[in-house]
Amino acid sequence: MRNGEDGIVTDPGGGGGTGDLRRGVGALEKFKSRVDALLADFEGSAASKTKVADQKVSRASLSGPNARFAEADGLYTQYNRVHSSLVSLSKSLGDQIEYLSLGVHAAAVGFDNVEDDVRRRFYEIQTRMDEEREKHAERARNAKPEQENNDKQSDSGWGAE
Numbered sequence: 001m002r003n004g005e006d007g008i009v010t011d012p013g014g015g016g017g018t019g020d021l022r023r024g025v026g027a028l029e030k031f032k033s034r035v036d037a038l039l040a041d042f043e044g045s046a047a048s049k050t051k052v053a054d055q056k057v058s059r060a061s062l063s064g065p066n067a068r069f070a071e072a073d074g075l076y077t078q079y080n081r082v083h084s085s086l087v088s089l090s091k092s093l094g095d096q097i098e099y100l101s102l103g104v105h106a107a108a109v110g111f112d113n114v115e116d117d118v119r120r121r122f123y124e125i126q127t128r129m130d131e132e133r134e135k136h137a138e139r140a141r142n143a144k145p146e147q148e149n150n151d152k153q154s155d156s157g158w159g160a161e
Contacts, residue, residue, distance in 0.1 A: 032104040039097045049091040056083065092132060099125045 042048060057079055059065075062072040102122040106114045114122075 029108055032101055032108065035097060035101040035104060039094065039101060042094060042097060047090055047093075049087060049094055052083075052090045053087045088132075092129070095125050095129060099129065 045051075057076070059072075059076045062076055063069040099122065102118060102125070105118065106122065111119075
């Protein structure tokens with residue numbers, strides 16, 4: 001990092017004065033403005049949580065409303081799984097960017113000087129991210145191990161028995 005970007009800047013004499021602290025806070029504020037701009041861009045883009053959630057495909061669009069077509073059923077099932085994951089990822093990314101922005105703001109002004117609604121929002125996002133992480137960890141613990149492949153295939157092709 002360049003001098004002043006990490007907020008730990010000392011003068012050549014090693015003393016570190018209030019000017020050094022101001023440069024560190026300035027770097028934090030500059031970083032926060034970049035994060036805020038990223039959040040605004042993200043929320044205005046096609047990747048925002050509301051726009052991703054609105055982009056859905058109906059089952060009928062794949063093969064007709066009453067047609068039995070196993071491949072279309074499978075595709076639709078996988079599409080919904082992936083779509084749900086993308087909506088969740090988009091929401092999580094937006095939360096993490098906002099969480100980072102609030103944290104940088106708190107570091108710049110001092111946590112004791114942060115407004116109650118900003119502090120509450122910070123903890124709401126933190127709680128939601130913790131719950132989501134726990135849910136994913138639980139899902140991973142409960143996931144079935146991949147089924148063993150019982151096919152009799154050798155390196156050169158299907159083996160004869």
